[in-house]
Amino acid sequence: MGTQERRSREKQELRQRIQEAATELFVMDGYQNVSIRKIADRIEYAPSTIYLYFKDKEELVQSICNDMFAELSEILIAIRQLDLAPNQKMAKCLRAYIEFGLAHPNHYVVTFCTPELQYQHQQPNVDHDQIMSAGLQCFDLLRQGLQEALNADAIRPINVDLTSQTVWAQIHGLTSLLVSMQKFPWQDRELLITDMVDSILRSLAKN
Amino acid sequence: MGTQERRSREKQELRQRIQEAATELFVMDGYQNVSIRKIADRIEYAPSTIYLYFKDKEELVQSICNDMFAELSEILIAIRQLDLAPNQKMAKCLRAYIEFGLAHPNHYVVTFCTPELQYQHQQPNVDHDQIMSAGLQCFDLLRQGLQEALNADAIRPINVDLTSQTVWAQIHGLTSLLVSMQKFPWQDRELLITDMVDSILRSLAKN
DNA sequence: TTGATTTTCTGAACGCTGTCCAGTACATTA
DNA sequence: TAATGTACTGGACAGCGTTCAGAAAATCAA
Numbered sequence: 001m002g003t004q005e006r007r008s009r010e011k012q013e014l015r016q017r018i019q020e021a022a023t024e025l026f027v028m029d030g031y032q033n034v035s036i037r038k039i040a041d042r043i044e045y046a047p048s049t050i051y052l053y054f055k056d057k058e059e060l061v062q063s064i065c066n067d068m069f070a071e072l073s074e075i076l077i078a079i080r081q082l083d084l085a086p087n088q089k090m091a092k093c094l095r096a097y098i099e100f101g102l103a104h105p106n107h108y109v110v111t112f113c114t115p116e117l118q119y120q121h122q123q124p125n126v127d128h129d130q131i132m133s134a135g136l137q138c139f140d141l142l143r144q145g146l147q148e149a150l151n152a153d154a155i156r157p158i159n160v161d162l163t164s165q166t167v168w169a170q171i172h173g174l175t176s177l178l179v180s181m182q183k184f185p186w187q188d189r190e191l192l193i194t195d196m197v198d199s200i201l202r203s204l205a206k207n
Numbered sequence: 208m209g210t211q212e213r214r215s216r217e218k219q220e221l222r223q224r225i226q227e228a229a230t231e232l233f234v235m236d237g238y239q240n241v242s243i244r245k246i247a248d249r250i251e252y253a254p255s256t257i258y259l260y261f262k263d264k265e266e267l268v269q270s271i272c273n274d275m276f277a278e279l280s281e282i283l284i285a286i287r288q289l290d291l292a293p294n295q296k297m298a299k300c301l302r303a304y305i306e307f308g309l310a311h312p313n314h315y316v317v318t319f320c321t322p323e324l325q326y327q328h329q330q331p332n333v334d335h336d337q338i339m340s341a342g343l344q345c346f347d348l349l350r351q352g353l354q355e356a357l358n359a360d361a362i363r364p365i366n367v368d369l370t371s372q373t374v375w376a377q378i379h380g381l382t383s384l385l386v387s388m389q390k391f392p393w394q395d396r397e398l399l400i401t402d403m404v405d406s407i408l409r410s411l412a413k414n
Numbered sequence: 415t416t417g418a419t420t421t422t423c424t425g426a427a428c429g430c431t432g433t434c435c436a437g438t439a440c441a442t443t444a
Numbered sequence: 445t446a447a448t449g450t451a452c453t454g455g456a457c458a459g460c461g462t463t464c465a466g467a468a469a470a471t472c473a474a
Contacts (some may be wrong), residue, residue: 003442007442007451009212021397023468028234037431046454048453049451049453051433051434052451052452056432057431057433062371082419109321113257113383114320114321124371152429161403162399166399166402168380168382169380169384169399169403170376170406171380172375172380172384173375173379173380176320177379180319181319187372191369193415195369196371199370199377199407199410200406202407203409210471214470242458243461244459252424254461255424255462255463258426258461258463259422259423262463263462264461264462351425
């Protein structure tokens with residue numbers, strides 16, 4: 001009697017339909033444009049139904065972003081498995097991170113540019129690591145790459161815990177500025193990315 | 208007959224009272240917590256009165272942030288006038304920028320982490336340079352510092368237009384991540400700032 | 415001092431938001 | 445067929461930014 005399975009499969013499917021409808025709105029116009037009522041209209045359900053599948057709007061959007069960042073993880077993992085010098089892998093990862101953020105600006109902003117200021121009035125210790133686990137996993141992959149380069153003696157001696165955070169901040173800085181301030185008279189994006197990656201590698205170089 | 212002057216002075220005063228009330232709310236809890244109705248309550252005027260002094264909520268908050276960043280400009284200008292080696296001034300400016308952002312997280316986020324995604328659905332060419340002129344002036348001061356270091360032959364040859372943007376992105380990255388992700392297991396802030404500034408100077412060093 | 419004019423301010427409304435909950439409608443089981 | 449349990453909804457609540465006709469107040473002219 002597969003009734004149970006069918007029902008839970010149907011639940012799963014509706015959950016996904018909600019996510020997909022929300023994603024369409026979100027990708028176009030960002031967090032502000034994802035309104036529960038608009039999503040409900042799109043899938044032809046009542047707004048309140050959405051709350052049977054997601055605790056609140058925040059959880060819904062977080063899950064959308066999490067899925068996106070899982071893709072970045074895969075990209076980074078693929079790069080790390082290439083047969084290249086640690087520094088080259090490093091450079092490729094840094095570039096991939098930035099380009100990913102630029103390709104998915106709204107996901108990026110929600111994941112890394114706003115969370116705390118919104119959560120600060122909620123219950124004290126909501127597990128933030130869980131909420132944006134995929135985003136943080138991407139950081140950890142960068143950290144591993146740095147550790148690998150250090151182990152291979154490809155860079156100067158560093159404190160990996162400290163420097164990985166610095167490096168993350170550096171690539172995040174370019175990504176978030178390009179995404180947030182689209183009207184600033186930026187230099188060519190390719191040039192900027194290259195310059196940033198070069199700058200980071202230069203600061204890690206031996207001597 | 209100084210009636211005219213008195214009246215325009217009174218207008219100016221009310222405008223300032225609105226800004227101050229808004230600032231209190233804003234500093235505590237950020238953009239979301241600045242509601243026109245709350246400000247109106249605080250100064251004992253009707254909500255609609257505020258619209259006689261500010262075009263909309265965005266303009267009000269921008270003016271608050273602009274004032275704050277004017278202070279950063281002064282700090283940076285003061286540093287640039289110190290009698291120090293260009294690299295040392297540079298380091299001091301970078302550090303001052305980061306520390307300023309950390310001291311005024313909500314101002315920082317509004318000025319550099321959100322603007323475009325909110326403005327993208329408004330009239331095409333609102334003069335963004337004007338809107339956050341003070342914030343951008345701070346960038347320009349950093350750029351000047353870099354130019355000065357280059358002129359003094361204190362750093363390797365660089366494209367100042369390009370590298371100044373890269374450097375800005377680097378310090379912005381640390382500032383914004385620390386501000387936005389307060390619950391992430393960061394290394395000690397002092398260490399991080401020092402590491403970032405060192406990293407930047409190292410990447411600019413000759414050889 | 416009175417009346418007309420200009421400036422400042424307000425109350426009520428519009429349309430939107432996230433969220434909750436009592437109650438309906440339906441599918442499954444006995 | 446009747447009882448049970450799940451899925452869903454309509455309507456409400458409290459809040460938001462913003463607008464605008466009209467009230468109130470201040471100024472000016474006579």
